[in-house]
Amino acid sequence: MYSVEVLQEKINAEIQDRLLKLKVRNPAELYQPVEYALNIGGKRLRPVMLLLSYNLFSEEIENAFPAAFAIETFHNFTLLHDDIMDKADVRRNSPTVHRKFSENGAILSGDVMAFLSYQNLIECKSERLKDVIGLFTKTAIEVCEGQQYDMDFENRLDVTEAEYLEMIRLKTAVLLGSSLKAGALLANQPDEMAEQLYQFGSNLGMAFQLQDDLLDTFGTQETFGKKIGGDILANKKTYLLIKALELSSGVQLSELKKWIGTDNVQDEIKINAVTNIYRQVGIEKFTEEKIDFYFEQSTKILQIISLSEIQKQQLKLLSNKILKRDH
Amino acid sequence: MYSVEVLQEKINAEIQDRLLKLKVRNPAELYQPVEYALNIGGKRLRPVMLLLSYNLFSEEIENAFPAAFAIETFHNFTLLHDDIMDKADVRRNSPTVHRKFSENGAILSGDVMAFLSYQNLIECKSERLKDVIGLFTKTAIEVCEGQQYDMDFENRLDVTEAEYLEMIRLKTAVLLGSSLKAGALLANQPDEMAEQLYQFGSNLGMAFQLQDDLLDTFGTQETFGKKIGGDILANKKTYLLIKALELSSGVQLSELKKWIGTDNVQDEIKINAVTNIYRQVGIEKFTEEKIDFYFEQSTKILQIISLSEIQKQQLKLLSNKILKRDH
Numbered sequence: 001m002y003s004v005e006v007l008q009e010k011i012n013a014e015i016q017d018r019l020l021k022l023k024v025r026n027p028a029e030l031y032q033p034v035e036y037a038l039n040i041g042g043k044r045l046r047p048v049m050l051l052l053s054y055n056l057f058s059e060e061i062e063n064a065f066p067a068a069f070a071i072e073t074f075h076n077f078t079l080l081h082d083d084i085m086d087k088a089d090v091r092r093n094s095p096t097v098h099r100k101f102s103e104n105g106a107i108l109s110g111d112v113m114a115f116l117s118y119q120n121l122i123e124c125k126s127e128r129l130k131d132v133i134g135l136f137t138k139t140a141i142e143v144c145e146g147q148q149y150d151m152d153f154e155n156r157l158d159v160t161e162a163e164y165l166e167m168i169r170l171k172t173a174v175l176l177g178s179s180l181k182a183g184a185l186l187a188n189q190p191d192e193m194a195e196q197l198y199q200f201g202s203n204l205g206m207a208f209q210l211q212d213d214l215l216d217t218f219g220t221q222e223t224f225g226k227k228i229g230g231d232i233l234a235n236k237k238t239y240l241l242i243k244a245l246e247l248s249s250g251v252q253l254s255e256l257k258k259w260i261g262t263d264n265v266q267d268e269i270k271i272n273a274v275t276n277i278y279r280q281v282g283i284e285k286f287t288e289e290k291i292d293f294y295f296e297q298s299t300k301i302l303q304i305i306s307l308s309e310i311q312k313q314q315l316k317l318l319s320n321k322i323l324k325r326d327h
Numbered sequence: 328m329y330s331v332e333v334l335q336e337k338i339n340a341e342i343q344d345r346l347l348k349l350k351v352r353n354p355a356e357l358y359q360p361v362e363y364a365l366n367i368g369g370k371r372l373r374p375v376m377l378l379l380s381y382n383l384f385s386e387e388i389e390n391a392f393p394a395a396f397a398i399e400t401f402h403n404f405t406l407l408h409d410d411i412m413d414k415a416d417v418r419r420n421s422p423t424v425h426r427k428f429s430e431n432g433a434i435l436s437g438d439v440m441a442f443l444s445y446q447n448l449i450e451c452k453s454e455r456l457k458d459v460i461g462l463f464t465k466t467a468i469e470v471c472e473g474q475q476y477d478m479d480f481e482n483r484l485d486v487t488e489a490e491y492l493e494m495i496r497l498k499t500a501v502l503l504g505s506s507l508k509a510g511a512l513l514a515n516q517p518d519e520m521a522e523q524l525y526q527f528g529s530n531l532g533m534a535f536q537l538q539d540d541l542l543d544t545f546g547t548q549e550t551f552g553k554k555i556g557g558d559i560l561a562n563k564k565t566y567l568l569i570k571a572l573e574l575s576s577g578v579q580l581s582e583l584k585k586w587i588g589t590d591n592v593q594d595e596i597k598i599n600a601v602t603n604i605y606r607q608v609g610i611e612k613f614t615e616e617k618i619d620f621y622f623e624q625s626t627k628i629l630q631i632i633s634l635s636e637i638q639k640q641q642l643k644l645l646s647n648k649i650l651k652r653d654h
Contacts, residue, residue: 030475081438085431104412104478107434111408112471114441118464122457130449133460137445144439148357151431 001055001310004048004317011047014065015072018120033097033109034116037076040092045322046179047072052318053183053197056311064186066123067132071179073120074136077113078143080106085151114140128185135185139178146171153237157245157257164242165206173205176322193306200301200315207294208322213238214287217275223324229271235260239290240283241274247281295323328382328637331375331644338374341392342399345447360424360436361443364403367419372649373506374399379645380510380524383638391513393450394459398506400447401463404440405470407433412478441467455512462512466505473498480564484572484584491569492533500532503649520633527628531646534621538650540565541614544602550651556598562587566617567610568601574608622650 002010019038025031047068054064082088083096084106090096098106121136122129149167153159180201184194215224216231217240231238241260248256256277259270278284298319302312329337346365352358374395381391409415410423411433417423425433448463449456476494480486507528511521542551543558544567558565568587575583583604586597605611625646629639 027472027475027479029479030472081434085434107408107412108471108475108478111438111441112468114438115464115467115471118445118460119468122461122464129457133445134449137442137449140442141439141446144435144442145354145357148354148435151435152354152356 001059001314002051002061004052004314004321007048007051007055007061008044010061011044011051011065011068011072015044015047015069018069022116029101029105030109030112033080033101033105034073034113036100037080037097037109037113038073040094042076042092044072046075046175049176049179049201049318050183050186052314053180054187055183056307056314057184057187057189063125064183066120067182067186070117070120070136071175071182073113074117074140075175077110077117078147080110080113082147085147124186126186127188132182132185135178135182139174142170142174146174150237154235156237157260159237159242161239161242161246164237164239168209168239169202169206172209173202176205176208177202196301196305200298200305203294203298203301204319204322207291207298210239210287210291210294211323213240214284214291217271217278218284229267229275232271232274233267235263239287240278243286244278244281244283247283247286248277252277252280291323295319328386328641329378329388331379331641331648334375334378334382334388335371337388338371338378338392338395338399342371342374342396345396349443356428356432357436357439360407360428360432361400361440363427364407364424364436364440365400367421369403369419371399373402373502376503376506376528376645377510377513379641380507381514382510383634383641384511384514384516390452391510393447394509394513397444397447397463398502398509400440401444401467402502404437404444405474407437407440409474412474451513453513454515459509459512462505462509466501469497469501473501477564481562483564484587486564486569488566488569488573491564491566495536495566496529496533499536500529503532503535504529523628523632527625527632527642530621530625530628531649534618534625535649537566537614537618537621540567541611541618544598544605545611556594556602559598559601560594562590566614567605570613571605571608571610574610574613575604579604579607618650622646 015038019035022031022035022038050068050071051061051064055061058064079091080097083091084098084103088096089099094100096106097109101109117136118133121133124132126132146167146169149163150171153164153167177198178201181194181198184197213231216226216238217229219228221228230236231240235241244256245253256274259274259277262270302315305312307315342365346362349358349362349365377395377398378388378391382388385391406418407424410418411425411430415423416426421427423433424436428436444463445460448460451459453459473494473496476490477498480491480494504525505528508521508525511524540558543553543565544556546555548555557563558567562568571583572580583601586601586604589597629642632639634642
């Protein structure tokens, strides 16, 4: 088995290779934004997960490269369209595609990325390819559903914790689960193994998204990589806000609601005010408990899954990487 | 074999059935625009073509229903996104999806339609399903490329006839060719048969698009179903305009260019002026010759294709329907 770091290097090199081929395709106006988006990088977590899962069962990881590229292309397609919908100007410290090129360009180049994903996916030779295509398609539909819920929540102050958790399951967790499951299916593993890896990955995905919510307010710019407080400024319905609305009452609740509706104030003042309310109601503890809950769910799956200790160790290293934990 | 009319009725009923199932899916905000777009109707030419092609080789046409629905869903996905990019307000006498709902809604519901296409496609049982998925994916990428060229042409006055023909091949013709080819592949036909049907369909597609260009200026609202002169008002780079720019010179050419750049004038005045120049340079004849050329290409394929006279008759009826010809 390759280390997570080596898998990361290999997929990075593979993506660069495939981008060179995309670069020469015509019309250039269609493919340049694709190359731009995929070139900016990011953690490339999903293709690493797919390769790692495949590599649990096979050393011939180059067989899974096309699918790994497919899942990264799909993920970036969702980012292109989400960024238009969210009117986001910056991603990974660079202008978003619709700012760098045009909104029409981001729509159409996003579209072609969705189909390029399939074109790469079907390059893979596997007895279970049809199942992989079905999984990929089901997941893509769920990601769209999750994004729709996320947009719907913008106009609501009564989003429940359960609704929020279902939204992040669809928008984020299922794709992480599917990355692992696709790797197993491509390696001709039976349904049970594939399904357990899916559950492991999607529970990690839940923990990953909740941690992202938490770090956006309580992290440091250094470890988080983005400016702290962005979610608060954007009045985003995160786990923190939904839970704080649920836990607070009276003056605290009306204060919180007032800040959510206030945009004509200095950034730092709003961030500090909302963060203070979060602290008063103990949001950090609640969120950490929830993260631990999903992390433990994933750990329980590791206990029952039919893998050797060495294979399990590989999945533990992956979850530490995703959640930046040392235990 | 079923008549074209019966195939049309059957696919209409099937689409209604499938829309009822979509209607109850959540989130409603995601699926309502999908149902709205597919409910407005249109000619449903592509699913009829797919069914007709399948029906040349098999009477069990319900096996091909999911693929027929898939291709109609895909086609409507492209319309949703094209209408955003073209800022179109009306389609089929109804508000476009982004006007009726929202631009974000049209982006995301369009996205989910692309994936719903695949979900339906893989419902089909066929030994050649993988080839159908590959064909569908390649075609989808080409349609995106065609749309990109179409947008690029907006800012150019030097588009050549060859460039224009390549654009409509990608944007329109390949999907008609693929509809027929997919039907043949689903019916387990060999590559040669599938490829000949593809060529037959894509040549018809070329003739179909050129005829659409011609009728937009020289048809009657009654037969064309849309207001006459829309392309002229939108300064659209149609075959007529590109050919007229090529054929005219001197005062005529500068007149034509002046009108293309003039938008602050009564609709009728501009339409009449440009139509007059078209008449002077004989655009009708040139376009009709081009339509005939592609129609004859499709006829030549019918001569060599390994089908019975009854099967060929069915394809002739289809081409008459597409091109509204009586011979």
